[in-house]
Amino acid sequence: MSSTKAARIGEEVWKTRIDKVNAELVTLTYGSIVAQLCKDFEGDYMEVNKQLDKMGYNIGLRLIEDFLAKTNTGRCANFRETAETISKIGFKVFLNITPTVTNWTSDNKQFSLIFDENPLADFVELPDDGRAQNELWYSNILCGVLRGALEMVQMQVDAHFASDVLRGNDTTEMRVTLIRMIDDELPPGDD
Amino acid sequence: MPIYSFYIFDRHCECIYVKQWLERERERSSFRPQTANSTISSPATLSEKRVSTPIDAPTNARPPHGRLSVQDDAKLVFGVVFSLRNMVRKLSGPDDNFISYRTSSYKLHYYETPTNLKFVMLTDIRMDNLRVALHQIYINLYVEFVTKNPLSPVEHKGGEGVACELFELGLERFVQTIQDV
Numbered sequence: 584m585s586s587t588k589a590a591r592i593g594e595e596v597w598k599t600r601i602d603k604v605n606a607e608l609v610t611l612t613y614g615s616i617v618a619q620l621c622k623d624f625e626g627d628y629m630e631v632n633k634q635l636d637k638m639g640y641n642i643g644l645r646l647i648e649d650f651l652a653k654t655n656t657g658r659c660a661n662f663r664e665t666a667e668t669i670s671k672i673g674f675k676v677f678l679n680i681t682p683t684v685t686n687w688t689s690d691n692k693q694f695s696l697i698f699d700e701n702p703l704a705d706f707v708e709l710p711d712d713g714r715a716q717n718e719l720w721y722s723n724i725l726c727g728v729l730r731g732a733l734e735m736v737q738m739q740v741d742a743h744f745a746s747d748v749l750r751g752n753d754t755t756e757m758r759v760t761l762i763r764m765i766d767d768e769l770p771p772g773d774d
Numbered sequence: 775m776p777i778y779s780f781y782i783f784d785r786h787c788e789c790i791y792v793k794q795w796l797e798r799e800r801e802r803s804s805f806r807p808q809t810a811n812s813t814i815s816s817p818a819t820l821s822e823k824r825v826s827t828p829i830d831a832p833t834n835a836r837p838p839h840g841r842l843s844v845q846d847d848a849k850l851v852f853g854v855v856f857s858l859r860n861m862v863r864k865l866s867g868p869d870d871n872f873i874s875y876r877t878s879s880y881k882l883h884y885y886e887t888p889t890n891l892k893f894v895m896l897t898d899i900r901m902d903n904l905r906v907a908l909h910q911i912y913i914n915l916y917v918e919f920v921t922k923n924p925l926s927p928v929e930h931k932g933g934e935g936v937a938c939e940l941f942e943l944g945l946e947r948f949v950q951t952i953q954d955v
Contacts, residue, residue, distance in 0.1 A: 648921040652913035770787040
């Protein structure tokens with residue numbers, strides 16, 4: 584699937600098949616989750632990152648079914664196509680953004696998503712405790728979502744943020760790496 | 775046209791949902807000339823209208839089969855679609871899949887999602903292709919009532935969380951519309 588075709592599908596589905604919800608509601612709901620986690624883990628931001636990733640993973644496992652049902656896309660032929668589909672269709676229909684796909688490695692197994700906008704992080708300023716700026720990946724739930732969703736379509740990936748404008752970086756960048764294709768499970772032998 | 779049964783298998787090769795419409799089966803059987811082995815004439819095995827998944831329930835009145843439990847039936851169906859699917863993919867590439875097959879007494883319709891959920895329906899041989907219908911069941915019933923139910927588990931081990939009321943009602947209604955066509 585070409586990039587333009589993916590963009591067209593994303594636009595089409597977003598316009599016709601998606602129930603819209605107030606963006607601030609999403610931003611504030613997500614913000615209160617992160618704030619609560621920071622409180623619960625007493626500022627252990629590494630643990631907060633991990634929890635966000637886990638929550639995202641559980642969302643991703645379900646979200647992929649909704650994605651497939653709404654967009655009616657088939658299996659991607661290669662990882663490049665997967666990247667386009669994630670950006671132009673996945674992020675488009677669920678968050679109405681299309682992060683830029685870039686920085687491919689030569690083996691076509693690693694790419695970056697550059698977020699020009701990020702509805703989760705509107706209004707956000709990281710706490711000024713000298714650590715959050717270096718340790719907290721505020722939008723880490725998105726990494727989990729990708730990991731969970733791709734696992735369901737037989738791709739084991741690693742996803743993590745490499746930079747975040749909230750930390751004072753120039754861009755918000757997520758790095759996605761294909762680890763392996765998951766083989767179909769075989770039925771247990773008759774005993 | 776009668777629909778005999780419906781199965782869903784998950785990506786762990788486990789049968790997570792079975793529905794059998796036994797009354798229909800009996801109607802069908804009565805059209806056929808009686809064979810020597812007439813399991814269908816035994817009223818005890820057919821008094822139940824429909825069975826969801828009780829163990830040891832007599833299921834198919836198909837004479838050559840004798841009596842298999844619902845689980846055994848599901849295992850056989852899975853074995854068939856799994857092998858057939860793999861064979862098709864070996865022959866003509868990973869994107870191909872079989873759509874249905876029929877025998878002299880039933881037709882099996884198949885739909886698989888990219889997440890490896892397999893939907894299988896057994897119907898009368900005259901039934902038109904049900905691939906679209908199975909796809910509808912996936913997007914309108916399974917995703918809406920099972921996947922999106924926040925309290926249902928993500929993985930449906932032992933079928934947990936699939937047979938919820940909304941899904942059952944929706945399926946019953948949908949199957950009715952297909953049969954009445």
